[in-house]
Amino acid sequence: MPAESGKRFKPSKYVPVSAAAIFLVGATTLFFAFTCPGLSLYVSPAVPIYNAIMFLFVLANFSMATFMDPGIFPRAEEDEDKEDDFRAPLYKTVEIKGIQVRMKWCATCRFYRPPRCSHCSVCDNCVEEFDHHCPWVNNCIGRRNYRYFFLFLLSLTAHIMGVFGFGLLYVLYHIEELSGVRTAVTMAVMCVAGLFFIPVAGLTGFHVVLVARGRTTNEQVTGKFRGGVNPFTNGCCNNVSRVLCSSPAPRYLGRPKKEKTIVIRPPFLRPEVSDGQITVKIMDNGIQGELRRTKSKGSLEITESQSADAEPPPPPKPDLSRYTGLRTHLGLATNEDSSLLGKDSPPTPTMYKYRPGYSSSSTSAAMPHSSSAKLSRGDSLKEPTSIAESSRHPSYRSEPSLEPESFRSPTFGKSFHFDPLSSGSRSSSLKSAQGTGFELGQLQSIRSEGTTSTSYKSLANQTRNGSLSYDSLLTPSDSPDFESVQAGPEPDPPLGYTSPFLSARLAQQREAERHPRLVPTGPTHREPSPVRYDNLSRHIVASLQEREKLLRQSPPLPGREEEPGLGDSGIQSTPGSGHAPRTSSSSDDSKRSPLGKTPLGRPAAPRFGKPDGLRGRGVGSPEPGPTASYLGRSMSYSSQKAQPVVSETEEVALQPLLTPKDEVQLKTAYSKSNGQPKSLGSASPGPGQPSLSSPTRGGVKKVSGVGGTTYEISV
Amino acid sequence: MWKSQVHNLQELRRSASLATKVFIQRDYSDGTICQFQTKFPPELDSRIERQLFEETVKTLNGFYAEAEKIGGSSYLEGCLACATAYFIFLCMETHYEKVLKKISRYIQEQNEKIFAPRGLLLTDPVERGMRVIEISIYEDRCSSGSSSSGSSSGSGSSSGGGGGAGAR
Numbered sequence: 001m002p003a004e005s006g007k008r009f010k011p012s013k014y015v016p017v018s019a020a021a022i023f024l025v026g027a028t029t030l031f032f033a034f035t036c037p038g039l040s041l042y043v044s045p046a047v048p049i050y051n052a053i054m055f056l057f058v059l060a061n062f063s064m065a066t067f068m069d070p071g072i073f074p075r076a077e078e079d080e081d082k083e084d085d086f087r088a089p090l091y092k093t094v095e096i097k098g099i100q101v102r103m104k105w106c107a108t109c110r111f112y113r114p115p116r117c118s119h120c121s122v123c124d125n126c127v128e129e130f131d132h133h134c135p136w137v138n139n140c141i142g143r144r145n146y147r148y149f150f151l152f153l154l155s156l157t158a159h160i161m162g163v164f165g166f167g168l169l170y171v172l173y174h175i176e177e178l179s180g181v182r183t184a185v186t187m188a189v190m191c192v193a194g195l196f197f198i199p200v201a202g203l204t205g206f207h208v209v210l211v212a213r214g215r216t217t218n219e220q221v222t223g224k225f226r227g228g229v230n231p232f233t234n235g236c237c238n239n240v241s242r243v244l245c246s247s248p249a250p251r252y253l254g255r256p257k258k259e260k261t262i263v264i265r266p267p268f269l270r271p272e273v274s275d276g277q278i279t280v281k282i283m284d285n286g287i288q289g290e291l292r293r294t295k296s297k298g299s300l301e302i303t304e305s306q307s308a309d310a311e312p313p314p315p316p317k318p319d320l321s322r323y324t325g326l327r328t329h330l331g332l333a334t335n336e337d338s339s340l341l342g343k344d345s346p347p348t349p350t351m352y353k354y355r356p357g358y359s360s361s362s363t364s365a366a367m368p369h370s371s372s373a374k375l376s377r378g379d380s381l382k383e384p385t386s387i388a389e390s391s392r393h394p395s396y397r398s399e400p401s402l403e404p405e406s407f408r409s410p411t412f413g414k415s416f417h418f419d420p421l422s423s424g425s426r427s428s429s430l431k432s433a434q435g436t437g438f439e440l441g442q443l444q445s446i447r448s449e450g451t452t453s454t455s456y457k458s459l460a461n462q463t464r465n466g467s468l469s470y471d472s473l474l475t476p477s478d479s480p481d482f483e484s485v486q487a488g489p490e491p492d493p494p495l496g497y498t499s500p501f502l503s504a505r506l507a508q509q510r511e512a513e514r515h516p517r518l519v520p521t522g523p524t525h526r527e528p529s530p531v532r533y534d535n536l537s538r539h540i541v542a543s544l545q546e547r548e549k550l551l552r553q554s555p556p557l558p559g560r561e562e563e564p565g566l567g568d569s570g571i572q573s574t575p576g577s578g579h580a581p582r583t584s585s586s587s588d589d590s591k592r593s594p595l596g597k598t599p600l601g602r603p604a605a606p607r608f609g610k611p612d613g614l615r616g617r618g619v620g621s622p623e624p625g626p627t628a629s630y631l632g633r634s635m636s637y638s639s640q641k642a643q644p645v646v647s648e649t650e651e652v653a654l655q656p657l658l659t660p661k662d663e664v665q666l667k668t669a670y671s672k673s674n675g676q677p678k679s680l681g682s683a684s685p686g687p688g689q690p691s692l693s694s695p696t697r698g699g700v701k702k703v704s705g706v707g708g709t710t711y712e713i714s715v
Numbered sequence: 716m717w718k719s720q721v722h723n724l725q726e727l728r729r730s731a732s733l734a735t736k737v738f739i740q741r742d743y744s745d746g747t748i749c750q751f752q753t754k755f756p757p758e759l760d761s762r763i764e765r766q767l768f769e770e771t772v773k774t775l776n777g778f779y780a781e782a783e784k785i786g787g788s789s790y791l792e793g794c795l796a797c798a799t800a801y802f803i804f805l806c807m808e809t810h811y812e813k814v815l816k817k818i819s820r821y822i823q824e825q826n827e828k829i830f831a832p833r834g835l836l837l838t839d840p841v842e843r844g845m846r847v848i849e850i851s852i853y854e855d856r857c858s859s860g861s862s863s864s865g866s867s868s869g870s871g872s873s874s875g876g877g878g879g880a881g882a883r
Contacts (some may be wrong), residue, residue: 246793247793
């Protein structure tokens with residue numbers, strides 16, 4: 001016997017099949033030899049012919065069931081499994097006809113087992129539509145040979161019945177000479193037949209029921225669909241026809257290897273992309289790409305690079321530098337030290353804030369809309385209380401891929417929101433920051449999602465390809481996340497708007513977006529997302545607008561353009577206490593979606609019941625101004641999977657971001673001339689400008705922005 | 716001769732290297748029938764038009780649906796096989812295999828016409844057990860950007876494991 005060979009010769013496993021073969025062939029041969037000649041005389045010559053045909057049928061099916069490949073999956077190659085084995089979530093859920101089905105990771109074969117696939121320990125292979133491992137044929141019964149196995153059972157039952165019946169007939173004919181050789185042999189054959197008939201018929205009946213119900217033995221025995229619905233059934237008739245009448249499935253192993261005759265030689269064609277698309281890509285990828293760049297600089301944007309799992313570095317564009325700067329800043333503030341925030345004064349923190357929202361869209365297709373929206377929400381939150389947030393919820397700071405990051409972490413069974421996010425983001429960002437391919441990121445996210453799904457099994461619906469719908473998953477966690485996020489800024493001094501540039505930039509964006517740009521209602525392939533995510537984007541805008549307003553009201557800012565509401569919202573979101581906005585924002589959530597382009601004042605009114613409360617929440621406060629909503633919408637679009645359609649939208653929204661700060665500042669100066677503090681609940685549209693109603697402040701609150709800037713906000 | 720040598724050198728320089736692979740997963744929403752997701756992977760965003768990609772995947776899905784179709788022809792094939800004690804399989808190709816050959820030809824044609832000029836390569840899913848469509852993305856080695864991206868992705872993946880392990 002070969003030593004330490006995976007495939008040892010085990011004689012024991014051949015015993016059942018040998019016994020079965022011996023009994024089958026032996027008994028039938030005896031029948032033909034001893035019984036049939038007499039029967040052909042007494043009854044009819046058709047008897048042996050019938051029995052011969054039946055026996056041939058049994059043998060053919062027996063041979064096919066024994067020797068045919070049941071549908072063994074070849075082992076996955078190395079490059080298909082980019083995720084480290086130990087980091088892969090064990091399960092991935094997929095929805096089949098509305099029913100959640102779990103796909104388990106097969107460590108041996110290194111892929112997620114397709115539905116109905118199972119790994120046979122005897123054969124050490126994953127088998128497609130695994131039924132069972134039959135010792136009598138010494139083979140797995142799977143998709144390819146189930147039909148032959150079933151027919152073998154049917155024909156064997158019929159054959160046994162025939163042999164028994166005709167043997168009995170013969171014996172009855174020779175009842176007076178029971179001691180005769182032929183009669184004795186016939187009786188012996190009858191005994192064997194009778195003995196085997198009971199289990200074989202039982203098994204046949206069992207499989208008839210299985211075929212009619214469209215189940216496999218494995219599913220029946222493990223009780224997978226006990227009391228539930230079987231997603232793999234198409235009705236009795238269709239199930240039967242599928243088993244018996246479908247074309248035999250192909251074998252996966254041992255296929256003739258095709259020669260690669262294709263020559264791939266540059267130069268390569270590239271698809272036409274508009275500038276906007278490229279810009280958007282930068283934004284989407286920019287986060288990732290810049291993350292990588294910043295990572296290379298040793299920055300701490302690890303979490304942000306989470307989304308970088310997949311995308312290749314975007315084509316270099318001059319605007320990138322801006323993003324890079326922002327990114328760096330954001331990254332620094334994200335995870336590690338809140339103090340980092342103070343160190344950097346991002347040239348355009350406003351843009352930076354938005355970018356996560358946009359970048360969320362850039363996430364790999366794997367990123368569910370909701371998750372990216374969540375991230376953008378987190379990012380917007382980050383603005384006012386970046387430090388606090390960074391220390392507390394670093395995950396939110398990270399890019400859209402934050403969600404998957406959390407999944408990537410194997411620890412996220414416990415808490416969906418923060419802990420896993422932070423831990424996950426770090427570990428995942430490490431990986432992503434290294435510039436692994438998108439697939440890696442996707443895989444990471446998918447794997448991690450799978451893990452998360454184990455804790456949220458009923459909620460998450462995941463596919464390996466990342467077409468994740470986090471909606472259900474995020475629903476329970478949404479509010480807590482939201483709340484926790486809101487709670488974050490409470491104790492901390494407002495941070496985030498380091499500079500007037502923030503609001504200025506926002507204003508600039510707003511300005512640009514105010515120009516008629518057709519914003520599609522949504523990319524067709526946009527995943528359904530909870531309403532609140534869209535609103536969050538708007539809120540981010542709104543909060544930023546508010547902040548701008550606040551800044552305007554505080555020491556006069558030269559040439560600051562005021563994008564009404566945006567700055568104010570931004571400003572006010574800084575000092576906002578967590579509590580107030582939380583409640584208000586949550587209540588506002590419902591209002592957000594319908595608000596659309598309603599003036600900020602209206603929706604703002606109920607929220608601003610508390611001074612700056614809503615503002616503080618920035619995210620939570622629905623401040624849909626026309627531009628804000630536009631921006632928000634574009635941001636929400638961006639939070640979807642990066643798609644060219646979305647990209648275009650984003651590009652539209654993002655373009656203004658690219659304008660120089662100076663312009664923004666100038667515009668700010670001109671725009672919001674209504675320096676009066678917005679009264680609480682009053683819709684105060686800026687003169688000639690759509691204004692995001694800023695939460696009014698009765699008194700004056702000092703808000704210290706990042707970088708030490710202090711703004712006085714009249715509450 | 717010197718010129719031809721230079722020319723050869725230039726030819727050598729313009730070569731493509733495998734940068735990464737994208738895997739199009741199966742779409743199980745309709746059960747275990749063989750169909751692949753038509754969702755456009757972001758990695759291909761800059762490499763191929765969405766339209767072309769989706770068309771390719773949809774055509775493949777159509778082929779697989781045709782292969783798995785249960786109709787008169789497949790039933791007759793089964794009967795014939797039964798009647799000949801499955802010896803017919805030694806001589807004849809099954810319907811599924813015929814369609815697989817068609818698919819293989821189609822993929823070859825798509826590679827030649829559409830994917831290879833864009834630096835992509837489709838792999839027949841049957842080689843992967845029909846679990847994924849593997850799309851290999853090639854980078855132009857002579858361009859510095861792509862080479863760096865290729866190398867960074869390579870180093871990233873290698874260090875990613877270390878980083879991931881470290882993070883754990």
